Amino acid sequence: MPLIVRDATPADVPAIAALYADEVRDHVNTYEYDVPDDAEMARRMRGVLDGGYPYLVAELDGEFVGYAYASSYRARAGYRKTVENSVYVVPGRQGQGIGAALMQALIDACEARGYRQMIAVIGEPTNTASIRLHEKFGFTLVGIFRGIAWKHDRWLDTVQMQRTLGAGTSAPPQDE
Numbered sequence: 216m217p218l219i220v221r222d223a224t225p226a227d228v229p230a231i232a233a234l235y236a237d238e239v240r241d242h243v244n245t246y247e248y249d250v251p252d253d254a255e256m257a258r259r260m261r262g263v264l265d266g267g268y269p270y271l272v273a274e275l276d277g278e279f280v281g282y283a284y285a286s287s288y289r290a291r292a293g294y295r296k297t298v299e300n301s302v303y304v305v306p307g308r309q310g311q312g313i314g315a316a317l318m319q320a321l322i323d324a325c326e327a328r329g330y331r332q333m334i335a336v337i338g339e340p341t342n343t344a345s346i347r348l349h350e351k352f353g354f355t356l357v358g359i360f361r362g363i364a365w366k367h368d369r370w371l372d373t374v375q376m377q378r379t380l381g382a383g384t385s386a387p388p389q390d391e
Contacts, residue, residue, distance in 0.1 A: 282302075
């Protein structure tokens with residue numbers, strides 16, 4: 216079976232929660248310390264979807280291999296056309312085009328919803344796979360925040376990248 220990217224459903228929450236738990240415990244792609252349970256991940260998913268943002272899952276041969284979503288970059292009304300992306304791929308499945316398929320589907324879904332900018336907040340400049348993925352999709356480096364997070368007994372830098380969506384800043388939003 217080919218790789219399928221589809222809208223996430225509540226049935227996907229256990230797989231999403233398990234993948235995210237690995238990231239929280241063992242990595243610095245999130246600066247969260249405590250692993251959220253399935254109920255919390257379901258609440259978060261509902262918040263993303265209720266906000267009108269896309270939440271996607273990738274399957275390969277019928278098996279969950281990753282997820283992605285966009286959410287509000289900031290809470291203030293002026294940021295309403297800017298989203299922050301999140302893309303996670305199951306360990307051992309990186310480098311198989313899953314992240315790229317999720318990213319393209321996420322960009323398409325955000326453009327269809329009228330969003331104008333997408334921000335990537337990448338934990339650590341050493342996460343070259345994520346940086347390369349974002350560059351492949353037209354993201355450019357905005358900057359690196361030095362030592363702004365503490366996790367796994369060390370200070371962490373955070374990479375910020377940005378990509379224009381749709382009409383970008385060439386026209387006001389349609390809801391103006």
